[in-house]
Amino acid sequence: MRPRRAAMKRDVVPIERIDVSAYTIPTDAPESDGTLAWSSTTMVLVSATAGNRTGIGYSYANRATAVLVHDTLVNEVQGRDALDVAGAWTAMIASIRNLGRPGISSMAVAAVDNALWDLKCKLLDVPLVALLGAGRASIPVYGSGGFTSYTLERLQKQLGDWARDGIRMVKMKIGRESDADIARVRAAREAIGPKTALFVDANGAYSRKQALGFAQAFVELGVTWFEEPVPSDDLEGLRLIRDQGPPWMDITAGEYGYDVVYFRRMCEAGAVDVLQADATRCAGVTGFLRAADVAMSFHLPLSSHCAPSIHAHPCCAVGARHLEWFHDHVRIEHMLFDGALDPVDGALHPALDRPGFGLTFKRADAERYAV
Numbered sequence: 001m002r003p004r005r006a007a008m009k010r011d012v013v014p015i016e017r018i019d020v021s022a023y024t025i026p027t028d029a030p031e032s033d034g035t036l037a038w039s040s041t042t043m044v045l046v047s048a049t050a051g052n053r054t055g056i057g058y059s060y061a062n063r064a065t066a067v068l069v070h071d072t073l074v075n076e077v078q079g080r081d082a083l084d085v086a087g088a089w090t091a092m093i094a095s096i097r098n099l100g101r102p103g104i105s106s107m108a109v110a111a112v113d114n115a116l117w118d119l120k121c122k123l124l125d126v127p128l129v130a131l132l133g134a135g136r137a138s139i140p141v142y143g144s145g146g147f148t149s150y151t152l153e154r155l156q157k158q159l160g161d162w163a164r165d166g167i168r169m170v171k172m173k174i175g176r177e178s179d180a181d182i183a184r185v186r187a188a189r190e191a192i193g194p195k196t197a198l199f200v201d202a203n204g205a206y207s208r209k210q211a212l213g214f215a216q217a218f219v220e221l222g223v224t225w226f227e228e229p230v231p232s233d234d235l236e237g238l239r240l241i242r243d244q245g246p247p248w249m250d251i252t253a254g255e256y257g258y259d260v261v262y263f264r265r266m267c268e269a270g271a272v273d274v275l276q277a278d279a280t281r282c283a284g285v286t287g288f289l290r291a292a293d294v295a296m297s298f299h300l301p302l303s304s305h306c307a308p309s310i311h312a313h314p315c316c317a318v319g320a321r322h323l324e325w326f327h328d329h330v331r332i333e334h335m336l337f338d339g340a341l342d343p344v345d346g347a348l349h350p351a352l353d354r355p356g357f358g359l360t361f362k363r364a365d366a367e368r369y370a371v
Contacts, residue, residue: 023336106287127353139348140321141347143170148175171201171227175206178210200223207230212245225249227253313357339357
């Protein structure tokens with residue numbers, strides 16, 4: 001018998017420090033959807049340092065998220081092995097038990113987890129998609145904006161410009177003034193032409209019967225994606241729209257999922273045709289990968305919500321259907337990061353010559369927005 005080989009040992013790379021900061025960036029125009037209006041977006045950014053390398057991650061969240069990172073999560077992560085992202089994630093999840101898993105707690109974990117993945121990749125000098133394993137080389141995007149606060153002219157220009165730039169799918173907001181929704185969707189269709197896919201997102205603004213009626217009207221205008229026609233917690237309502245609506249229209253939800261149990265319940269209820277997940281909300285890349293496993297176990301495709309620079313790599317790794325090219329976040333990420341991607345032929349191609357997410361934070365440029 002051959003003698004057993006001794007287990008290989010490696011040096012631990014301790015996490016030396018975790019820093020957190022928050023930045024509030026005004027929108028370039030008033031924005032609203034079916035149930036909310038806003039004039040700024042806050043990014044909570046985490047830097048994690050080990051072995052003379054620094055990883056960055058972030059979430060789009062309230063400043064309170066940064067406070068939770070500083071007061072609770074830093075102590076859980078500092079001193080741990082930077083290559084053991086799973087161990088740090090498990091410790092952070094345990095630490096928020098009495099704070100509540102959904103909402104701010106999971107978004108705080110997300111910002112740190114994303115930074116730790118970036119740090120690990122930088123220590124190993126590999127892009128995140130290579131570390132995770134690429135299921136596809138690029139990820140198609142859909143242009144997302146078309147806010148209910150936009151005039152018809154601005155709506156048509158934004159969506160039409162995306163279509164002319166080679167983005168094959170675009171999404172608009174509806175539900176603020178239901179009497180105007182059909183006319184707005186018709187105007188969007190006129191702007192993008194017959195070959196570009198048109199998605200709509202009600203952000204839960206409709207009742208069940210309203211949503212069914214609008215689904216029938218929208219399908220006549222070539223709408224193939226109806227996001228949150230009713231509130232995402234109304235799983236029976238989503239199932240009703242999915243079962244009784246047009247068979248070639250995808251009913252989608254999941255952006256407000258913060259843990260794997262939420263995603264499992266949504267899938268078990270038969271509530272969606274496509275599951276959405278957001279790595280800046282569902283406890284980071286680690287949580288996003290678990291959401292992808294849930295979707296796969298129910299034979300459902302996965303699509304990412306917002307934060308395109310965070311999602312390009314994990315979306316390619318899990319073979320997602322597409323990625324949301326959300327106007328606000330695209331603008332912010334190009335303002336505050338070197339390395340933010342742009343679509344080529346309607347898809348993002350993760351950079352293979354830069355480690356991690358491939359991003360460098362422009363701290364001097366961001367300072368004016370610090371809160």
